[in-house]
Amino acid sequence: MPESVMVAYQDFVALCQSSDSEARGQAAHMAARAYLCHEGPADEHAALYAALIGFLDDPSVKVRAALAYGLLHATNAPRPVLLALLQDSAVIARAVAQYSPALVDADLIGLIRSGDAAILLAIALRERVSPRVALALIGRGERGVTLKLLSRREIGIAEDALTRLAEGPGLEDAELRGALLARGDLPAGARLLLVEHVAALLGGLRVVKGAIAPQRLERLMRDLTDSAATSIGEATAGEGTAYADTLIARQRISIRVLLHAVVNGHVMFFADCIAALGEMPRSKVFGLLERGSRTAIAAMLGRCGLEPEVSALLARLVLMAREADLADDVAARHFVVTALTEEILIEHCNAVPAALEEAFSYLSEQNVGLALKAARGVMAGFAGHRGGDALPLPSGEMRLALSAA
Structure with missing residues (x-):
């Protein structure tokens, strides 16, 4: 760990035991970053893991949010901690569901089965959504989530799923119909x-x-x-x-x-x-x-x-x-x-x-x-070609209207 961010163990413990949620949040974030970049002894790594688990029980949502933020974008974040955070308050669960690359499709599909519309939308906004996850999201029938998925052309959606949408809600919902027609893989x-x-x-x-x-x-x-x-x-x-x-x-x-x-x-x-x-x-x-x-x-x-x-x-x-x-x-x-x-x-x-x-x-x-x-345009082109020539018309009275008009 770089010297500029090194903290003595006793100081770290003091932060963990502080009555101030800001201090405990600082300790939670610090422990998360230390765990992710750890290259030292195995017992030290285990102690850091135990610290992360301990922060899951902190009564302050600020502390648990700081823990989640520290792990949010890491591919090597511990999945048990992430799975626990997915069951936390809505703001924490949505952030983990949307941003954590450590979650696998099985984690997301389990969450899709029981999650509310906000969680489903967070998953639909992930950087990478597999066809399997996309199919599970569409299966929940949440209109806003389906529209978001359809608007992301880089996400592969099974042809059967697109056909079912076209034959069902696409016939009645103009916005959904437009999103389907805009996809090249329909x-x-x-x-x-x-x-x-x-x-x-x-x-x-x-x-x-x-x-x-x-x-x-x-x-x-x-x-x-x-x-x-x-x-x-x-x-x-x-x-x-x-x-x-x-x-x-x-x-x-x-x-x-x-x-x-x-x-x-x-x-x-x-x-x-x-x-x-x-x-x-x-x-x-x-x-x-x-x-x-x-x-x-x-x-x-x-x-x-x-x-x-x-x-x-x-x-x-x-x-x-x-x-x-x-x-x-x-x-x-x-x-x-x-x-x-x-x-x-x-x-x-x-x-x-x-x-x-x-x-x-x-x-x-x-x-x-x-x-x-x-x-179309033939007479205009002909007139331009003939210049000032006169249009030949028969002599005598011209009828400008039908006799029965």
């Missing part, structure tokens, strides 16, 4: 569930329903949820077909979703869906999508349970998608959807078969939306 299926729930809530708002016609609102929300489903699938592609399997189990994969995936360039998600539906190796699906003939692609899609007309339509779309950048080029999407829609009408002489009605309806909806996106 399972894709749970993310889609929350996004769909948000879409339903938005669609039910009075201000939204009052501003958008019912049929248009329904189409808009359906398109947004389809976009969410395929975007999430594309972002998680390469991690297996678990997300696609989840959508299949929820009967969430339809011809609309498959078309939406290809039209928006989410080819990896589309391949995952086909692999899961057809129970085929993902590599084989990719090979056929990249190099297969129209007949081979249609046969693969037929294996997924799709009707022949739908399989042929999707195969034709896949071939078109090979020649265009559908992921980033809105004009290319518009061109492909327009061409495909016209081919359906020509091939069936304007009598769209029942098997293609859903697909044709989707393509028609997309055609309008994509045309609007592609047209």
